Amino acid sequence: xxxxxxxxxxxxxxxxxxxxxxxxxxxxxxxxxxxxxxxxxxxxxxxxxxxxxxxxxxxxxxxxxxxxxxxxxxxxxxxxxxxxxxxxxxxxxxxxxxxxxxxxxxxxxxxxxxxxxxxxxxxxxxxxxxxxxxxxxxxxxxxxxxxxxxxxxxxxxxxxxxxxxxxxxxxxxxxxxxxxxxxxxxxx
Numbered sequence: 001x002x003x004x005x006x007x008x009x010x011x012x013x014x015x016x017x018x019x020x021x022x023x024x025x026x027x028x029x030x031x032x033x034x035x036x037x038x039x040x041x042x043x044x045x046x047x048x049x050x051x052x053x054x055x056x057x058x059x060x061x062x063x064x065x066x067x068x069x070x071x072x073x074x075x076x077x078x079x080x081x082x083x084x085x086x087x088x089x090x091x092x093x094x095x096x097x098x099x100x101x102x103x104x105x106x107x108x109x110x111x112x113x114x115x116x117x118x119x120x121x122x123x124x125x126x127x128x129x130x131x132x133x134x135x136x137x138x139x140x141x142x143x144x145x146x147x148x149x150x151x152x153x154x155x156x157x158x159x160x161x162x163x164x165x166x167x168x169x170x171x172x173x174x175x176x177x178x179x180x181x182x183x184x185x186x187x188x
Contacts, residue, residue, distance in 0.1 A: 048056075
């Protein structure tokens with residue numbers, strides 16, 4: 001640094017010493033100012049203004065409130081879902097019970113139908129046996145007319161068997177319903 005005007009270079013040593021010390025202080029202050037400026041630049045880059053901070057803080061508070069509302073709604077929907085799942089489980093069990101009951105009833109109906117069919121076949125066989133026992137032997141050999149040969153059955157039944165013959169079980173036993181009511185009685 002240059003010597004200030006009015007100071008002599010050959011002056012006392014204390015003035016030079018004071019001058020050197022002052023120069024050192026100024027240089028250290030300039031260095032400190034330079035460091036502070038660098039810190040301020042970094043702060044400007046890394047920090048936000050108070051207004052920006054408050055705006056972000058307000059937005060955060062609003063998002064937290066919205067999150068809390070969403071959490072409450074989610075909780076309600078979870079309750080509804082659990083209730084619906086419980087109903088589905090109850091209805092599934094009820095449906096399974098009804099399915100089993102239906103299968104049991106269907107099995108019972110099929111069994112009854114098979115029994116009824118078997119009874120019907122037995123009655124038809126019994127009826128055909130009685131008809132055969134009542135028909136004279138010459139009818140079996142020659143048919144109703146002695147000159148005509150005995151008709152051949154196409155279905156494998158006795159030629160006198162009529163497949164449209166209905167058998168009705170009444171209080172007096174089975175009756176043939178084809179023009180007669182009861183044994184030998186004409187229809188009214």
